[in-house]
Amino acid sequence: GAVVSQHPSRVICKSGTSVKIECRSLDFQATTMFWYRQFPKQSLMLMATSNEGSKATYEQGVEKDKFLINHASLTLSTLTVTSAHPEDSSFYICSAAHSSGGANTQYFGPGTRLTVL
Amino acid sequence: GENVEQHPSTLSVQEGDSAVIKCTYSDSASNYFPWYKQELGKGPQLIIDIRSNVGEKKDQRIAVTLNKTAKHFSLHITETQPEDSAVYFCAATPYSSASKIIFGSGTRLSIRP
Numbered sequence: 001g002a003v004v005s006q007h008p009s010r011v012i013c014k015s016g017t018s019v020k021i022e023c024r025s026l027d028f029q030a031t032t033m034f035w036y037r038q039f040p041k042q043s044l045m046l047m048a049t050s051n052e053g054s055k056a057t058y059e060q061g062v063e064k065d066k067f068l069i070n071h072a073s074l075t076l077s078t079l080t081v082t083s084a085h086p087e088d089s090s091f092y093i094c095s096a097a098h099s100s101g102g103a104n105t106q107y108f109g110p111g112t113r114l115t116v117l
Numbered sequence: 118g119e120n121v122e123q124h125p126s127t128l129s130v131q132e133g134d135s136a137v138i139k140c141t142y143s144d145s146a147s148n149y150f151p152w153y154k155q156e157l158g159k160g161p162q163l164i165i166d167i168r169s170n171v172g173e174k175k176d177q178r179i180a181v182t183l184n185k186t187a188k189h190f191s192l193h194i195t196e197t198q199p200e201d202s203a204v205y206f207c208a209a210t211p212y213s214s215a216s217k218i219i220f221g222s223g224t225r226l227s228i229r230p
């Protein structure tokens with residue numbers, strides 16, 4: 001149980017285009033999902049917390065108009081990178097909070113590799 | 118806010134030997150400490166976790182210890198195998214409703230055959 005999927009796993013796009021990444025909790029409902037980005041050989045950096053039915057909470061320094069987050073259902077959150085530029089190239093990972101045994105454990109998706117040309 | 122420090126950044130051990138990764142945290146309100154394993158090109162996978170009311174937890178070859186007074190916790194892997202090679206992240210979070218996880222900087226573990 002507690003499986004999280006992401007789609008697509010890899011995307012290459014031209015500079016200036018927008019890219020949407022989906023995050024799904026497959027076998028549980030998640031009122032809260034998280035979006036991270038990870039640069040090579042670095043730790044995960046939290047971008048935003050996505051709450052079902054409400055606006056996302058963004059971390060300091062993350063542009064909410066550039067990284068649009070929608071959490072329309074208890075099993076789906078989407079991250080849209082708008083007007084992508086080469087510096088947005090990164091590994092984007094989502095996680096979903098699952099109340100297993102009383103702890104709100106986060107389970108991670110497999111990640112999406114974004115390359116902006 | 119919470120700050121998690123992790124050491125060492127890289128670790129190489131002979132197959133069959135034990136590996137130990139150590140982390141410290143700063144916020145005494147943190148009471149849930151998960152450990153994640155990340156293989157190349159994949160998302161982090163939860164391997165073990167511990168809560169602040171427990172001092173030690175073991176799952177087969179993996180164990181985690183917690184010293185709440187000193188604010189440090191450790192991951193122990195015994196009888197290491199080649200498939201244990203990966204990046205390991207410790208983390209800390211308050212035990213509340215879907216709180217943010219604060220990650221350590223990661224340890225790249227290599228198992229020498």
